[in-house]
Amino acid sequence: MKSFILSLIFCLLVLPLFSQISDKKDLKNYNGFFNFYYEESQDKIYLEVKNLEQEFLYVNSLATGVGSNDIGLDRGQLGRERIVKFQKAGHKLLLVQPNQNYRAITDNELEKKSIDQAFAKSVLFGFKIEEEKNGTYIIDLTPFLMEDAHGVVETFKRRKEGTYKLDASKSALSLNRTKAFPKNVEFEALLTFEGTPTGKNIRTVVPTASLVSVIQHHSFIELPDDGYEMREFDVRSGAISMAYLDYATPIHEPIKKRYIIRHRLEKKNPKADLSEAKEPIIYYLDPGIPEPVRSALLEGARWWNQAYEAIGFKDAFQVKMLPADADPMDCRYNVIQWVHRSTRGWSYGGSVIDPRTGEIIKGHVSLGSLRIRQDFMIAQALLNKPFAERDDNYQPMLDMALARIRQLSAHEVGHTIGFAHNFAASPNDRSSVMDYPHPLVKLTNGEIDLSEAYAVGIGDWDKVTVAYSYSEFENNQNEKEELNNILKAATFAGHQFISDSDARANGGAHAFAHLWDNGKSASEELEHVLAVRQQAISNFSVDNIREGEPYSVLEDVFVPLYFYHRYQVEAASKVIGGLDYNYAVKGGGQFTVKPIRVDIQKRAFFSLLKSISVENLAIPKEKLDLFPPRAFEYGRTRESFKGKTGVTFDPLSAASTASDMVLKLLLHPERANRLVMQSGMNRDFVENNMDLEHVLLRLVGGTIYKSANLEYKDQVQQMINENVLKYIMNLAVSDASFFQVKAIAHKVLIDIKESKSKFSDSNSMYYISLIDQYLESPEKFKLQASPKIPDGSPIGSDICDYN
Secondary structure (H helix, E strand, O other), X not given: OHHHHHHHHHHHHHHHHHHOHHHOOOEEEEOOOOOEEEEOOOOEEEEEEOOOOOOEEEEEEEOOOOOOOOOOOOOOEEEEEEEEEEEEEOOEEEEEEOOOOEEOOOOOHHHHHHHHHHOOOEEEEEEEEEEEEOOEEEEEOHHHHOOOOOOHHHHHHHOOOEEEEEOHHHOEEEXXXXXXXXXXXXXXXXEEEEEEEOOHHHHHHOOOOOEEEEEEEEEEEOOOOOOOOOOEOOOOOOEOEEEEXXXXXXXXXXXXXXXXXXXXXXXOOOOOOOEEEOOOEEEEEOOOOOOOHHHHHHHHHHOHHHHHHHOOEEXXXXXXXXXXXXXXXXXXXXXXXXXXXXXXXXXXEEEEEOOOOOEEEEEEEEEEOOHHHHHHHHHHHHOOOOOOOOOOOOHHHHHHHHHHHHHHHHHHHHHHOOEOOOOOOOOOOXXXXXXXXOOOOEEEOOEEEOOOOOOOOOOHHHHHHHHHHHOOOOOOOOHHHHHHHHHHHHHHOOOOXXXXXXXXOOOOOEOOOOOOEOOOOHHXXXXXXXXXXXXXXXXOOHHHOOOOOOHHHHHHHHHHHHOOOHHHHHHHHHHOOOEEEOOOOOOOOOOOEEEOOHHHHHHHHHHHHHHOOHHHHOOOHHHHHHOOOOOOOOOOOOOOOOOOOOOOOOHHHHXXXXXXXXXXXXXXHHHHHHXXXXXXXXXXXXXXXXXXXXXXXXXXXXXXXXXXXXHHHHHHHHHHHHHHHHHHHHHHHOOOOOHHHHHHHHHHHHHHHHHHOOOOOHHHHHHHHHHHHHHHOHHHOOXXXXXXXXXXXXXOOOOOOOO
């Protein structure tokens, strides 16, 4: 009896505390997709859950950033999107993420259940039920919002910036953008991470590096209705895809299902050739962007409407200014946001999608604000004495920089509406904004001409991608056949789609898909770029900076000019041992793969030889007086020339760096392997001296066996020669090299030794010493790095910028 009375007293004391949360006097109510309450005295948010098992979309993101491109935690950065639901378990509600990667799309409920049981789900959080009324549950959401959902701690650890942990005493809910709407609710929390900084980057961007505070954002969003129609992915289309395994698939069909991601877009009048959309795609521009950049970004993003009009949509793609009271993290808004960092870096476009279908719910573009300044500086370096007469003559440089930012706006928006990079567009008359564009600079009567540096408007390939992803078809049309016809017509028109991994330089093999290149012929364009560079270097003077600026600024301006040819070198190098190929499908009308003609490879090889010639790499002696030791408070940065002469400018290391960037591409083991393979299949390579042995002999003949005669240029030549020697040695010892490649490289090294043994000068003796060391212990050979090339990419765009 005594025990019963004690229990009754306990229940009477506890019940009012526990069952009256929704009746508290100091609660602020929010009504929307989920109703919730904020209790200021406890700094808590209580969430009302009415419908258990109802799926919705949960997205975490970063409302405020850290400010470092290298760390990578930017303002407006999207996190993951996940379909989740609340499930009751005892006196808890669990936030459960079902597994969307493995499905059984069937009416057989037991078959669906078997998949659900076969693959793990994830419980994201467990909430104690604070109150229940008529099937409505109230939970304390605060602990969930105060978690490091975005992985800030892990990012710091991965980037080697330090070991941090969340400090709850210095963290709090943030109410400015905590809001409720009929189809979504938005929450924010100010989180402070305390730790020991070990990296160099975090100290430069955080006022007290041991305490890092950011605002993380959480969105609960109603899932779209079932009116969206999924569209099959085609490797030729340029569309980004989502995929899952459907175990209910008949055995004779592929189990992996791939569908494109895209916004929902439907005509008001499907039978009209040109119709408005039921709901247009609207993007909103960050109002914090200053003019004239704001107008340039608006214009570039709006280019996409041209492609939608081409498939019969009137004003279906619109770009407006974001309302002043709108939250850019709110999933109701597609946003183009201006992101500030301490150093220039990538811009990127990401999307929140419905993981069930691939429907894009929100597009979010992040544009790095410092990159326009890099384009301005490139133009400043190229032009002849822009500040000779007055310091306010900035318009020619600004015009080129704004032309680039227009293209960048269109490029990043392109990712968020569903499109991948197409690096095969530049040889085809700059046919896509989804390529990385290098400025197309002309020489007109010996003068640098920037008037057509960047293309204007959407490209013909972009119209193909929009047609594939967004065209509507009448009920009596075969959609698959119509889509195939769109892609066949694109092939017939000369378009080619090649994306990231096939276009990268190191070991890359596609001869017509490159980053930051121009021209149908990589070698001809390299010759042109070298001519532009030579003319600009000849013109370069103190009048490339403003009155009163230190000469150290002039050196910084010279950096992108000296390495101006770096990306066209990458393009030309990929022609050597290169291939032309497509993402071909049976019945698609495309060829599969073919080697590049020997004469084309030969021209590319000779243009690369020219790029590492003394004449190209030796900075004219009269220009060296422009580069004194760095001025006080103007120290070197990651974007400066690297050297080995202390405070003085080092032109020899500049030449070493420039030749290294060519030779590591030209003498890449995979490229050498392909040359051996192609030579074995085609006698033309041997007959035209383009087999690997003749390539190496020509290279050695144009470098190590060449004398520059003039003392300064001879010193530059030796820097080039050292790189030639080390990369041939690398071919001889690399695990990635074929046996045949190793044998050929070994023979060439023996030939060099025998040739140099006829001379007694110090350079020849050193070559012999290096080769002897290699011969005695090839397993100990280690590729010695030249001074690191200053950062170049991005001149404008992605890490892979839609990742």
